[in-house]
Amino acid sequence: MSTLKPKVVTETPTPPSLARVLDKSEQITGNVKECAAELSSVNSTLKGELTSRPVHPRVVDGALQKSEIIEDKIKDCAEDLATLNQALEGEVEKRRELEHELNATKELEETARHAAFHDPLTSLPNRALFDDRLEHGMAQAKRHGRLLAVLFIDLDNFKSINDTHGHSAGDQVLQSVAERLTRTMRAEDTVSRHGGDEFLYLLLELENEQDATLVAQKLIRAIGQPCDITVNEVVIGVTITPSIGIAVFPNDGVTAESLVKSADNAMYRAKQNKPDHARTFAISR
DSSP, X not given: OOOOOOOOOOXXXXXXXXXXXXXXXXXXXXXXXXXXXXXXXXXXXHHHHHTSSSOXXXXXXXXXXXXXXXXXXXXXXXXXXXXXXXXXXXXXXXXXXXHHHHHHHHHHHHHHHHHHHBOTTTOOBOHHXXXXXXXXXXXXXHHHTOEEEEEEEEETTHHHHHHXXXXXXXXXXXXXXXXXXXXXXXXXXXXXXXXXXXXXXXXXXXXXXXXXXXXXXXXXXXXXXXXXXXXXXXXXXXXXXXXXXXXXXXXXXXXXXHHHHHHHHHHHHHHHHSOTTOOEXXXXX
């Protein structure tokens, strides 16, 4: 039995805060101004002495000593300034690292959120996200006295594509169908992969049931267009025919589960009653 080992964290020196760096900068600025004032005083003294004759040696020696002291102060300021620059570089680098970590965390959060609510193959919303939007849609429809519909879409003879060309070919077909469904939907509607070769289509704010049948016919035409797939580097054209079941809220169900179930049952009736290679849909009831 393996055990988890604690992660060893190596502490690194923390760069001084920006406030401390700015305080130090003000101190250096004050010291530089002080040195400039003192140096100006020495120059004035020397200038005054040099205009008179003779120049007293002690005055010159005193001025030179004071000048040396100022020079040492200026060297100290230069060293402090170099240290300050390093601190600023460290602070800027630290803030860049924090910004990078923050952006990386946001990206991971977005990736995790997308993975939790979307199908990994088609990137369509999964059943959890679909049900959430359906519940919200039903609440809005009930409040405003509107209709909505759930379309249950099944691809006919999809298993034969997997059996004949392999699962990679089947995945390409599913991705193509998902793209076509996405292109046909309105901004307020939702397309979801229910699982396998089944999709759910949520239609909001319908005026009547006829609107749902018109959308179903549109989807049948879109899905039925020839689809190119690549098998062993060879492009093969296949044609997919769907069966679609329609359930309308509130006539065919007042919960997400009952509405999807009604659409599923209608889809099976459409599949069973259709002639070979026909493209059909059925309304629940």
